[in-house]
Amino acid sequence: MSVHTSEEPTVKTEREGVEQREEPPADSNDSSSTAQNSDNGLSGDVELAIASDEKPDDPWKVTLGLDDDPKHMRSFRKWLIVLTISSSALCVTCASSIASFSELGMASTFHVSHEVTILSISLFVEGLGIGPLLVGPLSEVYGRNTVYRVSYLLFFAFTWPIVFAPNIAVFLVFRFLTGFCGSAFLSVAGGSVSDLFDNETVANPMAVYTMSPFIGPVLGPLISGFINQNVDWRWTYRVLICWIFVQTICLYLLVPETYEPVLTSRKARELRKSTGNPDYYAPMERSHRSLWHSIEVSCYKPFQLLMYDRMALLLDTWNSLILGILYLAFQAFPIIFEQKHGFTEEMTGLTFLGIGIGMFLAIFTQPFWNWHYKRVSKENNGRPPPETRLIMGQFGGIFAPIGLFWLAFTTYPQVHWIVPIIGSVPFGIGIYFIFTSTFTYLVTAYRPIAASAMASNSFMRSAFAAVFPLFALPMYNRLGTVGATALLAGLTALMAPLPFIFYRIGARLRAQSRFAAK
Template sequence: MHDLERTLSHGVVQHDLPTAEEPTFPQLTQAGSHTDAYLETSPSGLVLAREAEAPVASHRHGSQSTLVSARQHHGVAADVEKGAAAHGDDAKLVTWKVDDLENPRNFSTAKKWVQTLLPTLLCFMAGLSSSLITGGLPEMAEHYNVSEEVITLTVCVFVVGFGLGPLLLSPLSEMYGRRIVYIVSVFLYFIWTLPGCITDSVAVLVIFRFLAGCSISGVMCNAAGSIGDVWHVNERGFPMALFSGILFISPCLGPLLGGYITIRASWRWMWWVLFIFGGVVWVFTSLTLVETYAPTLLKWRAQKLRKETGDPTIVTEQERQGRPLAEIAHETLLRPLVMLATEPVMMCMSGYLCLVYGLLYAFFFAYPIVFMGHGFDAGQVGLCFLSILIGIALTSVTAIPLQERYYQRQVVKHQGHPPPEARLPLMMACAVVLPVSLFIFAATSIPSVHWAGPLVSGIPFGFALVGIYTAANTYIAVTFSDYSASAMAAKTLARSMCGAGVTMFIVPMYKSIGNLWAGMTWAFISLAMTPIPFVFFFYGAQIRGRSAMASAS
């Protein structure tokens, strides 16, 4: 936090707010820069808008101005004037009261953990659903009388949905709250999964699989925000580490569970398990999940106060500075694409995320090819993914804590404002480990070499996978702190398209050039990308300085 700017007469302390640290702030649906009305408290629960906004207009640039609209050239002053015209100079912003029990940050520790574990459970279900059916793809292809490439579409289109869904669902959560997005997303996923249990048409299966992927992506783009809603910045370390681990643990468990379900029951039961699990989780979360998004909660309070008092000037910051729907659509759909095409940081870091995400989904198909060559069945192939889980666990208990210790030293060194590059040492180390793991996997993947070689290679791969993802993801968010919602949508779209594309060519690739050179291809690609985090660590400040959207520090 920067030094305090000023204290308002109503008791709200005004800060220069780091939006990178606070997912509470609406970015896609609010036009002006943020006050701290969503976070701070006041005795009455109300503060004069002109007082809250004055320091922002004076001290902050128009960081929330739109990329694709003329509003970008007017800055914050125009946004504040527009809000004042709409609600009058005497508009009052709703804030939390002191020790407000409805404030998610004031929940009991037990309630905070419940509201953290529920979105994490939903993400576990989403990740599991993306890969569980890989345990029975050959049997499915035989039943539907189609090629392996055609049946692989059931995985491909689901991951495509992961990338496209957030473009629509991210602004909806800002407009209507997180809980309704969770409940509707999971319910639609539950419905769209049913055809897989009963249909005999592969076309129907693929279509509804795509719809299921789009729907369940709503939980993926909201879970991190939900954790930020209830935990303060200095409390989020372990909850976020748990959430990040689940993102990779659940897909790795999918082939294991799917393989044994297919062996012990039938491939149809993979779909029934997903359907039943989705229904149970939907009922459970519908009953226990509460709204935690501060702008939505305060909006509900403002509506109640307007109704009780008849005072139309009681509003939230989001209501006062809201964007038109057409502008929200432009922000949501165009800015991520522009960032991917014009920002060097986004290109390189998203490219690295595409690599690790693509490798994860490539292994869902490469592992069966390699290990079935040693006589493994589908269940035993699934067990091989446990080596990747060991690597993920090692990263969580060793490398990530070391990275956090380094980062805290940089916080002190830079007086509370470390550069984004302070997040990169973990990625630098893992960028070296990744090609080593892939070279080991490639060299030992031929049938004449003992299966222990490719099995053990999964440990350093899992280690590098989570380390690179965590560091690159954080670096993107901090670098584009003023546009973090668009940045997250951009990297999610890119990585999902890559992960989906890999599933379609990985099997033909192994068949065409063999296990050794198929694996070597990925190893050489990862080796070529190794310098990326080192370049940004040493020259990131200069690169960001030439960017139109990256933060200067």
Template sequence: MTLQADNEKASGSSFSINNHLDIQLHDIERPSISSHPRFTKDDVKHGITNPSSEVVKNVNSIDWDGPLDRQNPLNWSTSKKATNITLLSLITFLSPFTSTMISPGTQSLMTSFNSTSTTLASFITSSYLLGYAFGPLVLAPLSEIHGRLPIYHVCNILFLIFNIACAVAPNLGALIGFRLLAGIAGSCPVTIGAGSIADMIVREKRGGAMAAWMLGPLFGPSIGPLVGGYLTEATSWRWSFWVPAIAGGILTILTLFFMSESYPPAIIAKKTAQLIQTTSNSSLVSALQSPLAPSALLKQSILRPLKMLTMSPIIFLLSMYTAIVYSYLYLCFTTFPTIFEEQYGFSQGSSGLAYLGIGVGSFIGIGIGGFLSDRILKHLTARHAGKPKPEYRLPTMVVGGFVVPVGLFMYGWTAEVKAHWILPIIGTGLLGTGTVIAYLASSTYLIDAYTTHAASVTAASTVFRSLLGALLPLAGRSMYAALGVGWGTSVLAFISLALIPLPFVFYVCGQRIRESKRFSVEF
């Protein structure tokens, strides 16, 4: 699959088979019901279940039963799509929520383990994010081999187990180790959730669905400390792990009963197996089956996110952009206890309220980004002879790019001069708004541009973002100690200012880069 081929499919209107590999995940031209073919039992027995002449030539090739096939996730009922997206959004919310819930209770945790190391204190949060960095490298490939659903189920169960282990950890080393494992399991919905959205929602309506799903990774981290602060104050820091474990157990049960498989190759593979069993025709094969052996396919899929990062300038630079601005949020999370408890005199419980600035800002960003994304796409498509391009997602990223440094400057300098506490919180709110708008635009653009490998491109971006999100907070305390909160935050703002031209460049040159022979890489 080349970048050029992937782009050519972006404007397609139906599912197609090309060497049993290429899957088109865009809108379907829906013919009248009368044109939908009927198949006899003999047709099914001999594998004739697709009306296209291309597939009928191979009578043993099993595909969708025409463009109206209800098994196709794009054709699911609205209620079925809503159920799956709601469950997906909830488990995606729980994982980032868990990543920061312990933040206000870190000092209490360190005291209980008789440790005064500030580096280890920061690593309580960073170890979870390191799991986010390593998990996608395995989980995304596995989802493209075995389907999304079994990966969700296994990771939900592991997430539950490792959070229980954190809650009963006897020492700091065990806690950090279990946090890492919980982060790996928790990275699942964040990594492959975008792929599930692409499976179910056509491109023209995907912006709103992506906005709803992204409430989790973008709003969850700011709600976690609010709950964790009061919970630690009322009980103990261990309940910052018991609560995610309980919620994870409930969601595990709900997903087991109500979530459906959405990955087309997995659905067709199951359909093929059922037809083989009912017709005794062992020659039937899935039209979407890879010719590679499972071991070779796993190796190829594991390497794909790394190849995407290293060989595609678009994926690398946009992933770097979102990684930098996203890591600023986690850097703020590690500095909030110092600024708001020591400087402004907040209690451990009320210090969690300081995180609401980012939460409210993120919510506003979701509203703005989700509202504008699909509308700008439709407007620009209409202006260009009805031909949509992934690059039409990027204008909203420019808006977010300008808001991020404004929020950083406001947060840093109002905290530096000890202005009223509401002002730095408003600054973090602007940071949250800008980050979400930029992140939403970038993620939706990458999924539209590389839909076939949506899980892998999301994994590539998640790896970059999580590594930086884990490492930057470790250096944040030292930076603020040396420069102060004003100039320290200004350094971050100047970096984000330097990145503003990126979406302009890719809006103008993105399609040309993706179609060029130099960057036409087989993933």
């Protein structure tokens, strides 16, 4: 038991001869510590350290030992938890785009225009952007596991009214609510991965988790295409309910609480009860923060960052443009492949595999980027500048417009259909490089308010992803597939110099920023 007492300031665990001491915080520029905070939720932004009344070497302060620290679980158990959380996040983001091929059926059933049914994607994504503002602070107080279970139960419950919606209003309201509930896995889940693995081993599991929210939107149209080609559109959401149910059971059975402050508080309560000594305490119990204050800060701090920091605003705009184009593709690909090449819904869903293949190809380069970061770290005495992270973004800034220009100028009917699909592969590579580099850079460069930096990015990305599909059809009808796609490619090309510019002047801008780490 790792409880400090006056007779035994350094406590022995049950394993004889092993001492349990509190480890120092990870260096803010470490490769894996950056990753582990990139999706750690809005929790933690309020203050990263818990303000408490504890004193150094306090004999009644409770800490975790080898027997109850999540980092000392068996490797198989930890990976099982990571895969469960990642598949849950995959299910949520897949649900965002799974509506893409059910829109025509909904329009017929509810007697509304196709443009109205596009809101089924837009409102869900908007819920994903707003949800973390509330979910993050809740996870700080009640723990990650409680948030997971409650949010997924609500995600499951609110999907039923979507299946049996009597009108479009009910359908759209509950699409927004399901997006809001599912947002926990985009704002809190990354923190669970960092709870389980130390800085030396967290990179690979974090890469697995990070991929799931971006593969999900690509998988959605593929599943939806096969369903809507053969059965009624409501089966899209019946299949989704089955998947959510399985994930809910797995979350209850396989995922324990991993948030150290909450585990320590539980341990302190058990000690007070078993020993009758009320002096045992956990640092979290001495915190002066309130839940409402945490929610208040998580709501205004991200917007304050966007208003007063040009570097964060431009990088967030770049990310938002890329994600907006990805969601716009759910409207554009049916135009390109169904109208130009005569594809069925099933075949059109498969065309999104090009983007997914690009993402998987990009993730295989992660060992190279880890090696490069370690090399730069050694050259800078263990403290490489945050701008080192933007080198990956430089490659992403080049790949994304190349893929889109390739796609744009190969959408002619006389060009074989495989050519534009191959062109979407570089775009998928660019998506991975851009998001990974920007996430890790924001967390490193804005270390004091890392969660707010990610919250501002998430909210802005979701806003773009919600709006872009709404003007896809008018834009493609007016400009044609070549002109519309080339316009999007041109916008990404205009944003491509950002990582190169910030790589050179980022240190100077950080020195002038009121938010960035100096």
